[in-house]
Amino acid sequence: MQLIFPIAxxxxxxxxxxFAWRWRTVQRGLGVAGAxxxxxxxxxxxxxxxxxxxxxxxxxxxxxxxxxxxxxxLLSAIMVVLAAVIGLAVALYALAHIDPARExxxxxxxxxxxxxxxxxxxxxxxxxxxxxxxEVMLMASFVLLALGGERAQLEGAIKYVTLNLMASxxxxxxxxxxxxxxxxxxxxxxxxxxxxxxxxxITRSIAFLLLTxxxxxxxxxPLFFWLPASYHTPPVAVSAVFAGLLTKVGVYALLRVFxxxxxxxxxxxxxxxxxxxxxxMLTGVLGAVAQxxxxxxxxxxxxxxxxxxxxxLGLFTTAGLxxxxxxxxxxxxxxxxxxxxxxxxxxxHGSFDLSRLGGLYxxxxxxxxxxxxxxxxxAGLPPLSGFFAKLLLVRAGLHAEQWGIVAVALGVSLLTLLxxxxxxxxxxxxxxxxxxxxxxxxxxxxFPVAECTGMMSRLGFWSSAGLAILTVxxxxxxxxxxxxxxxxxEQLRNPDLYISTMQRGRP
Amino acid sequence: xxxxxIEHSSDVHERGAPVPSSEWERASxxxxxxxxxxxxxxxxxxxFLLLRGHHAPGGGFVGGLVAAAAVALYALAYGATAAxxxxxxSPRGLIAAGLMTALASGLVGPLMGAPFLTGRWVKVxxxxxxxxxxxxxxxxxxxxxxxxxxxxxxxxx
Numbered sequence: 062m063q064l065i066f067p068i069a070x071x072x073x074x075x076x077x078x079x080f081a082w083r084w085r086t087v088q089r090g091l092g093v094a095g096a097x098x099x100x101x102x103x104x105x106x107x108x109x110x111x112x113x114x115x116x117x118x119x120x121x122x123x124x125x126x127x128x129x130x131x132x133x134x135l136l137s138a139i140m141v142v143l144a145a146v147i148g149l150a151v152a153l154y155a156l157a158h159i160d161p162a163r164e165x166x167x168x169x170x171x172x173x174x175x176x177x178x179x180x181x182x183x184x185x186x187x188x189x190x191x192x193x194x195x196e197v198m199l200m201a202s203f204v205l206l207a208l209g210g211e212r213a214q215l216e217g218a219i220k221y222v223t224l225n226l227m228a229s230x231x232x233x234x235x236x237x238x239x240x241x242x243x244x245x246x247x248x249x250x251x252x253x254x255x256x257x258x259x260x261x262x263i264t265r266s267i268a269f270l271l272l273t274x275x276x277x278x279x280x281x282x283p284l285f286f287w288l289p290a291s292y293h294t295p296p297v298a299v300s301a302v303f304a305g306l307l308t309k310v311g312v313y314a315l316l317r318v319f320x321x322x323x324x325x326x327x328x329x330x331x332x333x334x335x336x337x338x339x340x341x342m343l344t345g346v347l348g349a350v351a352q353x354x355x356x357x358x359x360x361x362x363x364x365x366x367x368x369x370x371x372x373x374l375g376l377f378t379t380a381g382l383x384x385x386x387x388x389x390x391x392x393x394x395x396x397x398x399x400x401x402x403x404x405x406x407x408x409x410h411g412s413f414d415l416s417r418l419g420g421l422y423x424x425x426x427x428x429x430x431x432x433x434x435x436x437x438x439x440a441g442l443p444p445l446s447g448f449f450a451k452l453l454l455v456r457a458g459l460h461a462e463q464w465g466i467v468a469v470a471l472g473v474s475l476l477t478l479l480x481x482x483x484x485x486x487x488x489x490x491x492x493x494x495x496x497x498x499x500x501x502x503x504x505x506x507x508f509p510v511a512e513c514t515g516m517m518s519r520l521g522f523w524s525s526a527g528l529a530i531l532t533v534x535x536x537x538x539x540x541x542x543x544x545x546x547x548x549x550x551e552q553l554r555n556p557d558l559y560i561s562t563m564q565r566g567r568p
Numbered sequence: 569x570x571x572x573x574i575e576h577s578s579d580v581h582e583r584g585a586p587v588p589s590s591e592w593e594r595a596s597x598x599x600x601x602x603x604x605x606x607x608x609x610x611x612x613x614x615x616f617l618l619l620r621g622h623h624a625p626g627g628g629f630v631g632g633l634v635a636a637a638a639v640a641l642y643a644l645a646y647g648a649t650a651a652x653x654x655x656x657x658s659p660r661g662l663i664a665a666g667l668m669t670a671l672a673s674g675l676v677g678p679l680m681g682a683p684f685l686t687g688r689w690v691k692v693x694x695x696x697x698x699x700x701x702x703x704x705x706x707x708x709x710x711x712x713x714x715x716x717x718x719x720x721x722x723x724x725x
Contacts, residue, residue, distance in 0.1 A: 062678060062683070065674075065678065065683075065684040069671065069674075069675070069684070072667070072671060073671060075667075076664050076667045076668050076671065077664075079660055079661075079663060079664035079667070080661070080664045080668075082660055118683045118684065119683050120683055120684055120685050121677075121683065121684070121685040121686055121687065122677070122682055122683050122686040122687075
């Protein structure tokens, strides 16, 4: 019952936005109000899942293996809360920083459709339905990416949509094969029926097809190239929500499918995932070193961070999965915040190019602090959230005696710090060179900034500050967050509870 | 340019479809006359398809397509602006109304203590009206809205 709200609220918000198409002020209000309502619904859901265990609802009252089931265990509920937090932060940021043209073309309704797709993907208990939510997300994100129609944007959007459609094709093929083998697509039902076939060739093929499909969505090595090609093209109010949420849906799907449906397969799949995780961490961070554009550096770091997130899945221990989940919680907030900060820096100097920025520490010390908190957290300095996330993963790696991956994780951490310090030195520390601003705006495509004054224009700053406070709070209250992550990992490792929750709806 | 002419000529004739200018008329008189006869028939047929869809082939999607085709035909004969006037509601409004209808039909279940999208029926005489029909009406409106949004946008360019 509660489960439908994280999907119905964004949909209702988007519909009201369609009615209020011509009244931009109403749309802005709706955008924020919808996000607040979504956050409340998500927190309520998390509360009841925490207190009463996994929740499920059978859409249309159709019993479990036949209809579509929405099901929320702790992992799903946590992810929905994170999506709502990011939705609210970005909606507030957009009030101050999205340009009127994009607002008039339905930025807020699209944002909420995207949130609906993300929440739907987290909550569904049916593989085909998961595919549908992926498509909802893909369509909304494609329009958001291309909205404005600038040349660079269209180029990025084409790469993005082509590769993501390929992922969808892989996904659909795997779903078709799976249906042919077990005759059901309800995840719990598949998990039960595929157990006797776990070591057959067809099962393994399906597992690797799904790994490829979700791997493209999650941007893991070697399928990540669409991400740095597209994420820096749209305005920050769009790319921040992409950076925070979209790849994480792929990671969530990997976590779900490879713990529930293909849990243990003679350790082939975990070993492959572990190797992929090492390469993903390395290529991402090395790619970032070569970049000189704020958002491109951040985009490459998303890839390297995805490596950490699947590290725990590769270890396939409860501690490892808990580390992964903690890492996702930490990463979604930090990464969105870094993109917001890049947007705030752009609002000051009109550029994302490191060589053109500078001197922000002197002129905007508040912004400098806002950058330092997520940046140091990303690199893993205590007492911020990233430190605990990495500590958990490293400890889990040591317990599993995977020395190689631990070494990679620690080395990549240092390189991340290097990259963040590069941004710090270029954007905040070095004195700003005085180039004539007119030339600047000619050389680069500058997004028109929303015309707003006073309190409104500070909203971007405050939404970023809110996320920074969350980062610090996750660091300080790490044991509470860890309790959630461990309980969620426990549920992933023992899927019986998930399966029995689903089967309560049996005829 | 064409739009202006049609609006002007529609002032001359009282009620009924706006009659296009002389050169336009010459090009498509058969179409113009045929459309005026076909439009109500097609709209009726689309509603028939929508209602039939509950138990037999048909439904909101095909019904919506037929209705949209009827309006598109009208736009071919009399221009996009005239079609827009015939609709009264903008295609965007149709989409929003349709989505709202579908969402509302889904929320009837939760209001009566059942899961989302659970079918609920009321008996009106011999008729049984239910939320699936309401959902289909939503689909019908969304399909008309989307199709006409595309066609009218293309026609205006």
